Amino acid sequence: MNIDSRIKFRHLLCFLEVANQGSLARAADKLAVSQPAISKTLKELEELLGASLFERGKGGAALTEAGLAFLRYAGPCVQALRDGVNSLRVGEYAASSARLGVLSTVEGALLPEVVRRLHQRHSALVLSVVTGPSAHLLSQLRVGELDLVVGRMTDSPQIQGLTFEHLYNEPLTLVVRPGHPLLGRPLDADELERYPLVLPSAGTTIRKLADSLFVQHGLRQSRLRLETLSLTLSRRYVDSSEAVWMAPMDAVRADLRKGLLAELAPQLLEAGGSVGICSNASLPLSLGAHWCQEVLREVGQEYRQGIYP
The missing domain is CATH 1.10.10.10 (Winged helix-like DNA-binding domain superfamily/Winged helix DNA-binding domain)
Structure with a gap:
């Protein structure tokens, strides 16, 4: 037509x-x-x-x-x-901009690669990135304070009325520092319960997946818990203690390859929650936000095909 x-x-x-x-x-x-x-x-x-x-x-x-x-x-x-x-009025190299809300699940590998490719291809692009829980970011998206939100958020009530586009599935895995006492032997539920546990914040989509994984495998969560969406805090705490971290694979893949972290029980790898782009169809996107969408889709396809990371 x-x-x-x-x-x-x-x-x-x-x-x-x-x-x-x-x-x-x-x-x-x-x-x-x-x-x-x-x-x-x-x-x-x-x-x-x-x-x-x-x-x-x-x-x-x-x-x-x-x-x-x-x-x-x-x-x-x-x-x-x-x-x-506007680009004709102010000159060919006028800066474009995009405002992204980013959940912790994509901070480790996806977003840095997306930013690298965007800056490689566009001579004047300013990216403003805000992190936080899905409820807060989606509320900002709804009122036009953000252009796009990226991460796991399909279970959030705030997503109603917004548009979600799936990019790829990302699993959760249990990781510890090298030399941890639980490494090198079968996982025992009673022993696991004795060690501090690092989990995503309560009420988040990723936390619901983590809780479900524990229930499926008959594991009990330790009474010593750190609940946070901060990857930096989680990483440093695990590195300096005997804590066990239920981590998004993106956040720990590079350290696992380098031997800086170890998977405690690879067989417990969670199937993978949907990581994607959320947008507000009632509000027009800037050119910079369109560029972000294109590159997010490109890298997401490489994730699905096993090309990247």
Whole structure:
């Protein structure tokens, strides 16, 4: 199907504003036009597309399934055009930017490689990275404070109404420092319980997977626990103690290869939770955020194929 040349930029702007405001009246105020003009423009767009984009009612205008589908493309299209115009106005090497929310699961290997490739390919890109629990990052994504959130978050209630794109599965594994007393012999549940345990923070998606793994294998969690999403704190504590760390494989893969950490029980490797990109389809992405999406997908495909890391 060819793009109908009768679809104009004003149709897209009108559609996006109504989607963002949830009301024809508020959209009209925002665009400084009359409400009948907004209604007429929407009607034209719906006729051109052959689909109803909004359900109108006393509570405002809610996107239909067709409207949600169209929103995924209309927002990036308008933003890309704006970015293109701005690049011509301010010069070829004007900086683009992207704001990423990053969960601890991707800090170790995925994100550094993504940043390396982005800076290698784009001469002026500023990446702002915020870390934290999924609930906090997704709430920032919802209100437009972040462009994308990357990590494990599929079980978070805050993901409702947002768009999640799977990249790859990443397992959890039990690791300890070299020379740990539990290494070199069969894992014993009673012995494991005597050592401090490092776990992800309670209530997070990755913690639910860790808890499930313990239950599946009949293991009990130690009463001595460090619960944190900080990879740096977890790594340093394990290195200086006899603690056992339930770690995302990305965070420890390099140290395992170098012999700086050891897997305690490789047979307990968790099947792998879904790592992916979460976005807010109701808000347009900047050009820099589009670049991030492209490289995240590229590296994610290499993960799935076993090419990287």
